Amino acid sequence: MEDLSKKIVNMRRKYREIFLTSVEALKQRVDEIKPKGLKGDIFDTFEKDSDGEKWQRAVLEMFENDISHEIVRKWNEILDFRKNFSCKGCATCCNLACSEFSPEQLKEKAKNGDKFATQFTSIFIPYESKEEAKEIYPEYIKLVEDTIEDSVYFYHCPKLTECKRCSDYENRPEICRVFPDNPLSILPESCGFYEWRLQVEPVALMLHSMVEIIDYYKQKIPFGKIGR
Numbered sequence: 001m002e003d004l005s006k007k008i009v010n011m012r013r014k015y016r017e018i019f020l021t022s023v024e025a026l027k028q029r030v031d032e033i034k035p036k037g038l039k040g041d042i043f044d045t046f047e048k049d050s051d052g053e054k055w056q057r058a059v060l061e062m063f064e065n066d067i068s069h070e071i072v073r074k075w076n077e078i079l080d081f082r083k084n085f086s087c088k089g090c091a092t093c094c095n096l097a098c099s100e101f102s103p104e105q106l107k108e109k110a111k112n113g114d115k116f117a118t119q120f121t122s123i124f125i126p127y128e129s130k131e132e133a134k135e136i137y138p139e140y141i142k143l144v145e146d147t148i149e150d151s152v153y154f155y156h157c158p159k160l161t162e163c164k165r166c167s168d169y170e171n172r173p174e175i176c177r178v179f180p181d182n183p184l185s186i187l188p189e190s191c192g193f194y195e196w197r198l199q200v201e202p203v204a205l206m207l208h209s210m211v212e213i214i215d216y217y218k219q220k221i222p223f224g225k226i227g228r
């Protein structure tokens, strides 16, 4: 098996490269609609109703409409492509669910109406210790811990039987029915969707980077900030 840390370093490097490519691609889209002869940068402050301000408005509209729609369309294509793969019943997602939130934080979120947290806390209980979780699938725990820089908490579902079956399959919540619905989730190699994730990862990372860059533009363009 490929060395885990090498895999993680590659992934981070890959994201950096994809991120820089997206920065350039979006900058090009921004520059393409810049009025001819206009001096200045998209992050400058321009006079009200000037060409510069109109450009900033057009850029924000382009992000809001064209580019956001493109991102949603591509994301849906990725999810559609998932239909070519299926669950192998390895039960890792039932036996080793991970979250960046502690049990207390999840309960609090559920109390405040968070749908995901409500479903999650209705089935999963935390492992007594990380060591206990590690006994289940040490390679996967290492991959999760090395990929996520913040704390990670591991949970398991008591509805899973010893022969790796769901004892309440008909009533399982939506989060179980749709898993994995995020191509950037960290999946174990034993998962039937692992190959799907591998294949769509570059596009998913590109879309993720575009969302991050667009947020940056939205925050930094003075027009957007002062809401003229």
Ligand code: SF4
Residues within 6 Å of the ligand: 093, 094, 123, 157, 158, 159, 160, 161, 165, 166, 167, 168, 169, 172, 173, 176
């Ligand atoms: S409810 Fe069933 S499908 Fe959902 S995590 Fe528990 S055992 Fe798995």
Ligand code: SF4
Residues within 6 Å of the ligand: 086, 087, 088, 089, 090, 091, 092, 093, 094, 179, 180, 188, 190, 191, 192, 193
């Ligand atoms: S980890 Fe993947 S293959 Fe394993 S039970 Fe969950 S969805 Fe199925």
